[in-house]
Amino acid sequence: MTTPQVRKEEEQLNIESLTWGDLTWVNIEGPTERETEYLAQNYPFHPLDLDDCLSRIQRPKIDEYKDYLFLVFHFPIFNKEARVTTRSQVSVFIGERYIITLHKGELKPLVKLFRECQIDDESRQENFSQGSGYLLYRIIDRLVDYCLPILNKIGSNIEDIEDDIFSSGVRGTVREISTLRRDVISFRRTIWPMRAVIGSLEPKIRRLTKMDLVVYFGDMVDHVDKIWDGLDEYKEIIEGLNDTYDSLASNRTNEVMRILTIIATVLLPITVIASIFGMNIPLGPFGDSSLSFLYVFLICLVIIGLMLYFFRRQRWI
Numbered sequence: 001m002t003t004p005q006v007r008k009e010e011e012q013l014n015i016e017s018l019t020w021g022d023l024t025w026v027n028i029e030g031p032t033e034r035e036t037e038y039l040a041q042n043y044p045f046h047p048l049d050l051d052d053c054l055s056r057i058q059r060p061k062i063d064e065y066k067d068y069l070f071l072v073f074h075f076p077i078f079n080k081e082a083r084v085t086t087r088s089q090v091s092v093f094i095g096e097r098y099i100i101t102l103h104k105g106e107l108k109p110l111v112k113l114f115r116e117c118q119i120d121d122e123s124r125q126e127n128f129s130q131g132s133g134y135l136l137y138r139i140i141d142r143l144v145d146y147c148l149p150i151l152n153k154i155g156s157n158i159e160d161i162e163d164d165i166f167s168s169g170v171r172g173t174v175r176e177i178s179t180l181r182r183d184v185i186s187f188r189r190t191i192w193p194m195r196a197v198i199g200s201l202e203p204k205i206r207r208l209t210k211m212d213l214v215v216y217f218g219d220m221v222d223h224v225d226k227i228w229d230g231l232d233e234y235k236e237i238i239e240g241l242n243d244t245y246d247s248l249a250s251n252r253t254n255e256v257m258r259i260l261t262i263i264a265t266v267l268l269p270i271t272v273i274a275s276i277f278g279m280n281i282p283l284g285p286f287g288d289s290s291l292s293f294l295y296v297f298l299i300c301l302v303i304i305g306l307m308l309y310f311f312r313r314q315r316w317i
Helices: 033-042 047-053 108-119 121-128 132-145 147-165 173-199 202-208 214-277 292-313
Strands: 005-008 015-020 023-029 061-064 069-079 084-094 098-103
Touching (some): 015 108, 023 132, 047 069, 069 132, 069 147, 084 173, 108 121, 108 132, 121 132, 214 292
């Protein structure tokens, strides 16, 4: 068995490399201009590709050159503090005997895979033995699978919102729906350009691997399509939940307005009666009677009863 060589590059650089056989994996977390300068001095990379590694708005793509490929991927990560799904960029240089990954260290599957290859002989042999193309497949496959738990988390949150919508005592539902909608939109914005990149990747790396990866990449494309279909479904569900909440909120508002209107309508004639008898003017037999208050009260009760009876006959209440 080939003995692996693991080395930490210069102290001031965030560069780690792992060599097994004739294949080297260089991993750079949090790349800066110093790391890209190091790559420029040691590899035949185009300056524009090195600049793209530091760009925050670079779209996923594949740049093909004679001696290497330059790839840019975006994968979603969930920000617990902001409670929103954001995207993290991974830049990859891949040649026949090397693969270089540049990322911020936010994608746990990529970090974990590199650590596994460092400490575990079987993992190293499994991932390195079939060439750089197969190692690239293993990296992307893990990152694609990492999207599924995030998708499932969104689905779980949607189920919770469905329960809350029909509970009149729960507040803040509109905010939760808006947060979910933002997550789905951000997730879709991340996955959409990735579908084309991953779908066209296998023919371009065919020369960099010792085995046929058509079936493997076909399975990975199926996973990406499954994620996209799930996001489409969640998008429709969230729109339906938003419409349902708006409808229920409107019905509740209408119910409150109906009750308030009935109360105001019932009180209106009573207010008129009270105003008339409250004037400082003798009103026939009621003017000097000690029972005038009782008479007014009975008149108000009769009016209330007649109005409620009328509303009931009209099926307004």
